[in-house]
Amino acid sequence: MSRNQKLSKELVRGTTSLIVLSVLRREDLYGYQIIRTLETLSEDVFSLNEGTLYPILHSLEKEGYLTCRWEETDSARKRKYYHITEKGIRELERQKAQWEVYQGAVSKILGGAGHAFA
Template sequence: MKIDKGLVGGSTILLLLSLLQERDRYGYEIIRELETRSDNTFQFKEGTLYPVLHKLENIGYVESYLSKGDAGRERKYYQITKRGKKQLIEEKRQWETFSKSVEKVVYGDDHEFA
Protein backbone atom coordinates (compact mmCIF):
# COMPACT_ATOMS: atom_id res chain seq x y z
CA MET A 1 0.00 0.00 0.00
CA LYS A 2 1.32 3.42 -0.92
CA ILE A 3 1.53 5.81 2.05
CA ASP A 4 0.84 9.54 1.71
CA LYS A 5 4.16 11.43 1.60
CA GLY A 6 2.81 13.90 4.16
CA LEU A 7 2.48 11.12 6.72
CA VAL A 8 6.02 9.92 6.08
CA GLY A 9 7.42 13.46 6.03
CA GLY A 10 6.15 14.14 9.52
CA SER A 11 8.04 11.17 10.92
CA THR A 12 11.30 11.37 8.95
CA ILE A 13 13.38 12.85 11.77
CA LEU A 14 12.10 10.22 14.19
CA LEU A 15 12.93 7.43 11.72
CA LEU A 16 16.43 8.66 10.89
CA LEU A 17 17.47 9.43 14.46
CA SER A 18 16.14 6.05 15.58
CA LEU A 19 18.35 4.24 13.06
CA LEU A 20 21.38 6.35 13.88
CA GLN A 21 20.94 5.75 17.60
CA GLU A 22 21.70 2.08 16.95
CA ARG A 23 24.93 2.75 15.06
CA ASP A 24 26.57 5.03 12.52
CA ARG A 25 25.33 4.50 8.97
CA TYR A 26 25.94 5.80 5.46
CA GLY A 27 23.14 7.11 3.25
CA TYR A 28 22.39 4.10 1.07
CA GLU A 29 22.51 1.86 4.15
CA ILE A 30 19.86 4.07 5.78
CA ILE A 31 17.65 3.81 2.69
CA ARG A 32 17.95 0.00 2.61
CA GLU A 33 17.32 -0.37 6.34
CA LEU A 34 14.20 1.81 6.20
CA GLU A 35 12.85 -0.29 3.32
CA THR A 36 13.65 -3.59 5.02
CA ARG A 37 12.24 -2.76 8.42
CA SER A 38 9.08 -1.21 7.00
CA ASP A 39 8.37 -4.03 4.52
CA ASN A 40 9.02 -1.51 1.71
CA THR A 41 6.56 1.04 3.07
CA PHE A 42 9.32 3.65 3.46
CA GLN A 43 11.14 4.05 0.17
CA PHE A 44 13.38 7.09 0.31
CA LYS A 45 15.27 8.32 -2.72
CA GLU A 46 18.76 9.77 -2.34
CA GLY A 47 17.39 13.15 -3.42
CA THR A 48 14.98 13.05 -0.49
CA LEU A 49 17.26 11.56 2.16
CA TYR A 50 20.41 13.64 1.79
CA PRO A 51 18.75 17.06 2.18
CA VAL A 52 17.17 15.82 5.44
CA LEU A 53 20.50 14.48 6.68
CA HIS A 54 22.18 17.80 5.83
CA LYS A 55 19.43 19.66 7.69
CA LEU A 56 19.92 17.42 10.73
CA GLU A 57 23.65 18.05 10.52
CA ASN A 58 23.17 21.82 10.29
CA ILE A 59 21.01 21.89 13.43
CA GLY A 60 23.41 19.66 15.32
CA TYR A 61 21.43 16.41 15.60
CA VAL A 62 23.91 14.40 13.53
CA GLU A 63 27.54 14.65 12.48
CA SER A 64 29.17 13.14 9.42
CA TYR A 65 32.61 11.72 8.79
CA LEU A 66 34.37 9.88 5.98
CA SER A 67 35.47 6.29 6.51
CA LYS A 68 36.32 3.29 4.39
CA GLY A 69 33.60 0.65 4.34
CA ASP A 70 33.93 -3.13 4.10
CA ALA A 71 34.73 -2.96 0.39
CA GLY A 72 37.48 -0.38 0.99
CA ARG A 73 35.42 2.39 -0.57
CA GLU A 74 35.30 5.70 1.28
CA ARG A 75 31.80 6.63 2.41
CA LYS A 76 30.20 9.43 4.35
CA TYR A 77 28.81 8.09 7.62
CA TYR A 78 26.32 9.83 9.87
CA GLN A 79 26.24 9.56 13.65
CA ILE A 80 23.77 10.90 16.16
CA THR A 81 25.02 13.59 18.54
CA LYS A 82 24.18 14.16 22.20
CA ARG A 83 21.78 16.88 21.05
CA GLY A 84 20.28 14.45 18.54
CA LYS A 85 19.70 11.86 21.28
CA LYS A 86 17.80 14.45 23.32
CA GLN A 87 15.75 15.34 20.26
CA LEU A 88 15.03 11.65 19.61
CA ILE A 89 13.49 11.37 23.09
CA GLU A 90 11.27 14.35 22.26
CA GLU A 91 10.38 12.96 18.82
CA LYS A 92 9.34 9.64 20.39
CA ARG A 93 7.24 11.43 23.00
CA GLN A 94 5.48 13.47 20.33
CA TRP A 95 4.93 10.38 18.16
CA GLU A 96 3.40 8.47 21.05
CA THR A 97 1.00 11.31 21.87
CA PHE A 98 0.12 11.83 18.21
CA SER A 99 -0.46 8.17 17.39
CA LYS A 100 -2.59 7.56 20.48
CA SER A 101 -4.68 10.63 19.68
CA VAL A 102 -5.21 9.49 16.08
CA GLU A 103 -6.29 6.05 17.31
CA LYS A 104 -8.80 7.64 19.70
CA VAL A 105 -10.35 9.61 16.86
CA VAL A 106 -10.30 6.77 14.33
CA TYR A 107 -11.32 3.92 16.64
CA GLY A 108 -13.06 5.70 19.50
CA ASP A 109 -12.24 6.12 23.18
CA ASP A 110 -12.85 2.44 24.02
CA HIS A 111 -10.06 1.23 21.73
CA GLU A 112 -7.30 -0.54 23.65
CA PHE A 113 -3.76 0.52 22.87
CA ALA A 114 -1.07 -2.03 22.24
Protein backbone atom coordinates (compact mmCIF):
# COMPACT_ATOMS: atom_id res chain seq x y z
CA MET A 1 0.00 0.00 0.00
CA SER A 2 1.69 3.17 -1.19
CA ARG A 3 2.24 6.14 1.07
CA ASN A 4 1.60 8.92 -1.40
CA GLN A 5 0.30 11.61 0.94
CA LYS A 6 2.59 11.23 3.96
CA LEU A 7 1.24 13.94 6.26
CA SER A 8 3.98 15.62 8.21
CA LYS A 9 3.70 15.07 11.94
CA GLU A 10 4.59 18.67 12.68
CA LEU A 11 1.11 19.51 11.51
CA VAL A 12 -0.81 16.90 13.37
CA ARG A 13 0.85 17.88 16.55
CA GLY A 14 1.55 21.49 15.88
CA THR A 15 -0.95 23.77 14.31
CA THR A 16 0.75 26.37 16.46
CA SER A 17 3.25 27.65 13.95
CA LEU A 18 0.55 27.63 11.26
CA ILE A 19 -1.61 29.82 13.44
CA VAL A 20 1.22 32.16 14.36
CA LEU A 21 2.27 32.62 10.75
CA SER A 22 -1.35 33.17 9.86
CA VAL A 23 -1.96 36.10 12.22
CA LEU A 24 1.35 37.64 11.25
CA ARG A 25 0.27 37.67 7.67
CA ARG A 26 -2.46 40.13 8.56
CA GLU A 27 -0.13 42.55 10.33
CA ASP A 28 3.08 42.83 12.30
CA LEU A 29 2.59 41.97 15.95
CA TYR A 30 4.76 41.56 19.03
CA GLY A 31 4.83 38.37 21.05
CA TYR A 32 2.55 39.25 23.89
CA GLN A 33 0.12 40.76 21.44
CA ILE A 34 0.03 37.56 19.39
CA ILE A 35 -1.21 35.66 22.42
CA ARG A 36 -3.98 38.17 23.11
CA THR A 37 -4.93 38.40 19.44
CA LEU A 38 -5.26 34.64 19.15
CA GLU A 39 -7.43 34.54 22.26
CA THR A 40 -9.72 37.13 20.76
CA LEU A 41 -9.87 35.67 17.25
CA SER A 42 -10.48 32.15 18.49
CA GLU A 43 -12.86 33.23 21.23
CA ASP A 44 -10.59 31.81 23.89
CA VAL A 45 -10.11 28.43 22.29
CA PHE A 46 -6.43 29.13 21.79
CA SER A 47 -4.44 30.44 24.67
CA LEU A 48 -0.74 29.96 23.99
CA ASN A 49 1.61 30.00 26.91
CA GLU A 50 4.46 32.45 26.69
CA GLY A 51 6.78 29.53 27.20
CA THR A 52 5.31 27.99 24.07
CA LEU A 53 5.18 31.04 21.86
CA TYR A 54 8.54 32.71 22.40
CA PRO A 55 10.61 29.67 21.45
CA ILE A 56 8.45 29.22 18.36
CA LEU A 57 9.00 32.83 17.31
CA HIS A 58 12.74 32.38 17.76
CA SER A 59 12.79 29.26 15.67
CA LEU A 60 10.60 30.73 12.93
CA GLU A 61 12.96 33.67 12.80
CA LYS A 62 15.98 31.41 12.67
CA GLU A 63 14.49 29.58 9.71
CA GLY A 64 13.92 32.83 7.87
CA TYR A 65 10.14 32.85 8.03
CA LEU A 66 10.07 35.93 10.23
CA THR A 67 12.15 39.03 10.83
CA CYS A 68 11.93 41.16 13.93
CA ARG A 69 12.57 44.71 15.09
CA TRP A 70 12.48 46.42 18.47
CA GLU A 71 10.11 49.32 18.93
CA GLU A 72 10.01 51.85 21.72
CA THR A 73 6.75 52.74 23.39
CA ASP A 74 5.79 55.96 25.19
CA SER A 75 7.16 54.35 28.34
CA ALA A 76 10.49 52.67 28.89
CA ARG A 77 8.99 49.40 27.77
CA LYS A 78 10.17 47.86 24.51
CA ARG A 79 8.31 45.60 22.14
CA LYS A 80 9.70 43.14 19.65
CA TYR A 81 7.62 43.20 16.50
CA TYR A 82 7.61 40.26 14.14
CA HIS A 83 7.15 40.48 10.37
CA ILE A 84 6.49 37.61 8.01
CA THR A 85 8.87 37.18 5.07
CA GLU A 86 8.20 35.95 1.55
CA LYS A 87 9.65 32.63 2.57
CA GLY A 88 7.33 32.66 5.58
CA ILE A 89 4.31 33.23 3.37
CA ARG A 90 5.26 30.27 1.23
CA GLU A 91 5.64 28.16 4.35
CA LEU A 92 2.28 29.37 5.58
CA GLU A 93 0.61 28.33 2.33
CA ARG A 94 2.28 24.95 2.53
CA GLN A 95 1.13 24.32 6.09
CA LYS A 96 -2.31 25.65 5.31
CA ALA A 97 -2.72 23.21 2.44
CA GLN A 98 -1.68 20.37 4.71
CA TRP A 99 -4.15 21.48 7.32
CA GLU A 100 -6.96 21.34 4.75
CA VAL A 101 -5.96 17.81 3.84
CA TYR A 102 -5.74 16.74 7.45
CA GLN A 103 -8.94 18.47 8.46
CA GLY A 104 -10.77 16.99 5.51
CA ALA A 105 -9.61 13.51 6.39
CA VAL A 106 -10.81 13.82 9.98
CA SER A 107 -14.17 15.12 8.81
CA LYS A 108 -14.48 12.29 6.36
CA ILE A 109 -14.02 9.77 9.12
CA LEU A 110 -16.13 11.54 11.72
CA GLY A 111 -18.92 12.27 9.30
CA GLY A 112 -18.96 8.72 8.01
CA ALA A 113 -22.26 6.85 7.86
CA GLY A 114 -23.44 4.91 10.86
CA HIS A 115 -25.06 7.55 13.04
CA ALA A 116 -27.39 10.52 12.79
CA PHE A 117 -26.53 14.11 13.58
CA ALA A 118 -28.58 14.22 16.77
